Amino acid sequence: MGTSALGPRVLLRRLREVMAEPVAAQKRLDKIVQIIAANMVAEVCSIYVMRPGDILELYATEGLKLEAVHKSKLKTGEGLVGTIAEQAIGLNLPDAQHHPAFKYLPETGEEIYNAFLGVPIMRGGTVIGVLVVQNRTRRHYTEEEEEALQTTAMVLAEVIAAGELREVASEVAADVAHVRSHHLRGDSLAEGVALGHAVLHEPRVVIQNMIAEDVPREKRRLEDAVAQLRAHVDELLDGSDAQRATEYSDVLETIRMFAHDKGWMNRLREAIDTGLTAEAAVERVQNDNRARMMRTPDPYLRERMHDLDDLSNRLLRILTGAIATASRTDLPANAIVVARNMGPAELLDYDRTKLRGVVLEEGGRTSHVAIVARALGIPAIGQAEGLIDLVDTGSPVIVDGGTGEVFVRPSTDLQRAYAEKVRFYARKQAQYAALRDEPAILRNGGRIELNINAGLIVDLPHLHDSGADGVGLYRTELQFMLATRFPRLAQQVRHYSQIIEQAKGKPVTFRTLDIGADKVLPYLRQPKEENPALGWRSIRMALDRPALLRLQLRALMLAGEGTPMKIMFPMIADVEEYKRALEVVELEKAHLLKRGHVLPAPLKLGVMIEIPSLLWQLDHLLPIVDFASIGSNDLVQFLFASDRGNPKLAGRYDPLSPAALGAMRLIVEKAEKHGKPVTLCGELGGRPLEAMGLIGVGLTSISMVPSAIGPVKAMVRTLDREKLWKFMEPLLASPLHTIRPELMEFAQRNGVVL
Ligand code: PEP
Ligand code: MG
Numbered sequence: 001m002g003t004s005a006l007g008p009r010v011l012l013r014r015l016r017e018v019m020a021e022p023v024a025a026q027k028r029l030d031k032i033v034q035i036i037a038a039n040m041v042a043e044v045c046s047i048y049v050m051r052p053g054d055i056l057e058l059y060a061t062e063g064l065k066l067e068a069v070h071k072s073k074l075k076t077g078e079g080l081v082g083t084i085a086e087q088a089i090g091l092n093l094p095d096a097q098h099h100p101a102f103k104y105l106p107e108t109g110e111e112i113y114n115a116f117l118g119v120p121i122m123r124g125g126t127v128i129g130v131l132v133v134q135n136r137t138r139r140h141y142t143e144e145e146e147e148a149l150q151t152t153a154m155v156l157a158e159v160i161a162a163g164e165l166r167e168v169a170s171e172v173a174a175d176v177a178h179v180r181s182h183h184l185r186g187d188s189l190a191e192g193v194a195l196g197h198a199v200l201h202e203p204r205v206v207i208q209n210m211i212a213e214d215v216p217r218e219k220r221r222l223e224d225a226v227a228q229l230r231a232h233v234d235e236l237l238d239g240s241d242a243q244r245a246t247e248y249s250d251v252l253e254t255i256r257m258f259a260h261d262k263g264w265m266n267r268l269r270e271a272i273d274t275g276l277t278a279e280a281a282v283e284r285v286q287n288d289n290r291a292r293m294m295r296t297p298d299p300y301l302r303e304r305m306h307d308l309d310d311l312s313n314r315l316l317r318i319l320t321g322a323i324a325t326a327s328r329t330d331l332p333a334n335a336i337v338v339a340r341n342m343g344p345a346e347l348l349d350y351d352r353t354k355l356r357g358v359v360l361e362e363g364g365r366t367s368h369v370a371i372v373a374r375a376l377g378i379p380a381i382g383q384a385e386g387l388i389d390l391v392d393t394g395s396p397v398i399v400d401g402g403t404g405e406v407f408v409r410p411s412t413d414l415q416r417a418y419a420e421k422v423r424f425y426a427r428k429q430a431q432y433a434a435l436r437d438e439p440a441i442l443r444n445g446g447r448i449e450l451n452i453n454a455g456l457i458v459d460l461p462h463l464h465d466s467g468a469d470g471v472g473l474y475r476t477e478l479q480f481m482l483a484t485r486f487p488r489l490a491q492q493v494r495h496y497s498q499i500i501e502q503a504k505g506k507p508v509t510f511r512t513l514d515i516g517a518d519k520v521l522p523y524l525r526q527p528k529e530e531n532p533a534l535g536w537r538s539i540r541m542a543l544d545r546p547a548l549l550r551l552q553l554r555a556l557m558l559a560g561e562g563t564p565m566k567i568m569f570p571m572i573a574d575v576e577e578y579k580r581a582l583e584v585v586e587l588e589k590a591h592l593l594k595r596g597h598v599l600p601a602p603l604k605l606g607v608m609i610e611i612p613s614l615l616w617q618l619d620h621l622l623p624i625v626d627f628a629s630i631g632s633n634d635l636v637q638f639l640f641a642s643d644r645g646n647p648k649l650a651g652r653y654d655p656l657s658p659a660a661l662g663a664m665r666l667i668v669e670k671a672e673k674h675g676k677p678v679t680l681c682g683e684l685g686g687r688p689l690e691a692m693g694l695i696g697v698g699l700t701s702i703s704m705v706p707s708a709i710g711p712v713k714a715m716v717r718t719l720d721r722e723k724l725w726k727f728m729e730p731l732l733a734s735p736l737h738t739i740r741p742e743l744m745e746f747a748q749r750n751g752v753v754l
Helices: 006-020 025-039 079-087 143-161 164-168 215-238 242-259 262-273 278-295 299-320 344-348 368-376 412-434 457-466 477-482 489-503 538-544 546-559 575-594 612-616 618-624 632-639 658-673 688-696 706-716 721-732 740-749
Strands: 044-051 055-062 073-075 091-093 115-123 126-135 182-185 187-190 193-200 335-339 355-360 380-382 396-400 405-408 449-454 470-475 508-511 565-569 603-609 627-630 678-680 701-704
Touching (some): 025 055, 025 126, 025 143, 044 079, 055 079, 055 126, 079 091, 079 126, 115 278, 126 143, 143 278, 187 368, 193 355, 193 412, 215 262, 215 278, 215 299, 262 278, 278 299, 335 396, 344 368, 368 457, 368 477, 412 706, 449 457, 457 470, 457 489, 457 706, 470 489, 470 701, 489 508, 489 546, 538 546, 538 575, 546 565, 546 575, 575 618, 603 612, 612 618, 612 658, 618 658, 627 658, 658 721, 688 701, 688 706, 688 721, 688 740, 701 706
Parallel strands (some): 335 355, 449 470, 449 701, 508 565, 565 603, 627 678, 678 701
Antiparallel strands (some): 044 055, 055 073, 091 115, 115 126, 193 396, 396 405
């Protein structure tokens, strides 16, 4: 068998000759399988191509019965070939017939072959076919043979993707996918509706030359390109974009680490040694990496491999002279960016005046890009599987971030309906904008304080465009979630200083780290827990690891030196816990004073009320806090023992019920009794009807998503609070499951704008 280092090179040279011959596509494939079989001293070589409906069809063979060509078909996951396609992983089996996945196809006559080596044919991370060699003897193919077959598979990927195989298709599979309308359902990552035109985030890098003519020259090209890449990453890291520097420098640091990784470089050089051009070598190594990425269940590793993938793409672009991501191209006025996945920094690279929506094939609600999309107020959808194959740059697309639906090339009727929806939304926005500088005053007088919830620097402009009074909840964990390791003191100080600076004198309530449950730090290994929402999280973790909390408090107080500052603690379950948090603050204050720093003044410390046990501790707790904030997301989840993230339970219990509203009223009454300000910062406060219910139990301050400020203010300005109180009094004493219909009716009857 041709196992010398020259083996693959000879094979590639022969393949190049065949590819240059002016013959019909089927003939070319027939020749290719002959050449591979001869070069690898295999008795069988077969190519299976992925057809619509996830069917792998035998396209060419040397060794199996020829009548099976275009007849033998396997579904993805079926037989050895289907398993390779499904898992994007090669199989090297000395005795294939006894493998549990083996499926005998009588028309092929393959019963006499025992040894089997198959590899996926991949393109852009997708399996588009399978390449197989077989021998009669029971033997294990060597690693070199596996490598050679993988390299060959890559060259074949180009032949298949070049499209010339369409003419040999056994059924007409003209590219109907690209002219038809499609309706996909993914997961909603960020609300809102957008109509626009698709922009492929990563315009495909087309590799023209796969096979090296001069191996030393290709190595030099690789070295040059890698040097450029390293310089480019350094430049990004040392760049002056302050926002990117604090929020994303860790991601770039990881990329820099990969760029200097010897193992990666060696794999690239070895791939060139097999006879590939520098760019083909990058793609080859990238394919291996993507296949591993698909298989690893570890989210942290997946993120790191994604970083490596990102780096390979940058290198490919340098080698081929292709443009970077579409953010640097001339965008259409209504761009809907479509990507397999992307990092938060990449999304921020797009011109925001043209960006209308984002659709990802991967990406979950808690992914970093989703957090940024929500912060930017751009509708976004994740898990839209297969979308990239269905769109071209410029395809009309509708994104419905509310339902998670994506429509590709929608009918004119649908476009019209959605355009109306968008116009309606825009009209409403214009009305709210007109209220921006108006105070949130109730119909009969009395002011309601409206604040925004925030968690990123990009949220801060919303504080001013919405006309909100301040930031009622700054979720500090988001900076930690976007980083690849714990942000250091200086990074934290810089981040908090920027927030304070951008708030331009409006108050900001910082909440200390609230991690755990769905808020995962990729670099923090946490023990697996049965009930993470009830587990070792948030303040519990902070008090057990006081160094972390101390560092954060130090950073906050340094950022707020000499100015007013508000800090609150999440997930407090009893008075003792709050006192322990205060002790940590005292330690930090002493530490800073000793070093000659000035403390924030005044420094107000508060408690989040989101665990029901506190309802019976209020008389002890309120005297020792400066303020309280109701975390209704958690409070309601724990009151009803109903997971806030479980879609099956969504809507089952209503916060507009005597039970939940009663709990909030109790908190408000106790706060009044102890003369302490109380606010609410759960999602509840951002929905006008719910906000009305909250005012109905006495709240005078609410914090919400920035986009809700306008609608809630419009409601407040049309509400007669005394009338509402009277109306709600008996309802709160009732045993009803919900008082939502009654509140709705009240609003309608009294002209309250919802
Ligand atoms: C809450 O629980 O209501 C809250 C505001 O905190 P988070 O949503 O961040 O848990
Ligand atoms: Mg909470």
